[in-house]
Amino acid sequence: MSSSAGPEVSILIPHFRTLQLTQFCLRSLRKFTELGRIQVIVIDNGSKDASTEYLRGLSWITLLERELAAGEGVADAHSRALDLGLTQATAPYVLSMHTDTIVTSDKWLDYLLEHIEGDPQVAGVGSWKLEFKPWYRRMAKKLEPAWLMMRAGLPRRFRHHGSAKTDNHYLYLRSHCALYRSDLLRRFGLSFGDNEVAGKVIHKELLAQGFAMKFLDIHGLAMHLRHINHATMVLNPEIAGRKTGSEAERRRVRRELETLNYRGILQDASLDRV
Numbered sequence: 001m002s003s004s005a006g007p008e009v010s011i012l013i014p015h016f017r018t019l020q021l022t023q024f025c026l027r028s029l030r031k032f033t034e035l036g037r038i039q040v041i042v043i044d045n046g047s048k049d050a051s052t053e054y055l056r057g058l059s060w061i062t063l064l065e066r067e068l069a070a071g072e073g074v075a076d077a078h079s080r081a082l083d084l085g086l087t088q089a090t091a092p093y094v095l096s097m098h099t100d101t102i103v104t105s106d107k108w109l110d111y112l113l114e115h116i117e118g119d120p121q122v123a124g125v126g127s128w129k130l131e132f133k134p135w136y137r138r139m140a141k142k143l144e145p146a147w148l149m150m151r152a153g154l155p156r157r158f159r160h161h162g163s164a165k166t167d168n169h170y171l172y173l174r175s176h177c178a179l180y181r182s183d184l185l186r187r188f189g190l191s192f193g194d195n196e197v198a199g200k201v202i203h204k205e206l207l208a209q210g211f212a213m214k215f216l217d218i219h220g221l222a223m224h225l226r227h228i229n230h231a232t233m234v235l236n237p238e239i240a241g242r243k244t245g246s247e248a249e250r251r252r253v254r255r256e257l258e259t260l261n262y263r264g265i266l267q268d269a270s271l272d273r274v
Helices: 019-031 050-056 074-086 108-114 135-152 182-187 200-208 247-259 262-267
Strands: 009-015 038-045 062-066 093-097 101-103 122-126 177-181 212-215 225-227
Touching: 009 019, 009 074, 009 108, 019 038, 019 050, 019 101, 019 262, 038 050, 038 074, 050 062, 062 074, 093 182, 122 200, 177 182, 200 212, 247 262
Parallel strands: 009 038, 009 093, 038 062, 122 212
Antiparallel strands: 093 177, 101 225, 122 177
């Protein structure tokens, strides 16, 4: 339900040269969301192509255009884009999204908000993963703890040094779908960058301040949102590189796109208009 006081959620979406994927993302968002409830901020990382022109033509988003710094990598550009968007966010909640995160239900915003509004100690909600792996990869993940325990009992010379758990395995709300309380981000001066993957420092600092960070059930969240990992391979192969990913992976992405009616949504230009 929209509020006369302004939007409930500011949505930050970094972008770089993914025209069709961005159209699919934004048109899906438009299709399933009452615009009065959201402030959509798209941050273009120096694309300077047809995708930038497309974004300039959307009256219902706020477009911020930034230049890439010399030597700036993909991860840094993504984090700095989110930080730039954060400076323009006006809503009580801030949601980071990717262009390959697709809204699929008109209940998606209510689903996220109901998990954070009821408890002031919950500072953020979202997911670590929002994609479903093949059965054999899920089975391998389940067997991993047993393998680690068995390996720990082996003589040192048989252990693989690279398999030990490190900070790289730290679970945090990832930026493809992470909802935060805006006032807490500002109170503690938090940003998406700080030389870490976007969202990792925010997660750690809010926990350190005594707040809870809530991981949502993937099956419940997937009823409203889908993160189509590697969708760029199919919708923007000129950016991804035609050799990116296996053909089996490309087929998986195509099947998932088909289940989300991506052709119909991409053809519906009326979703670009207010």
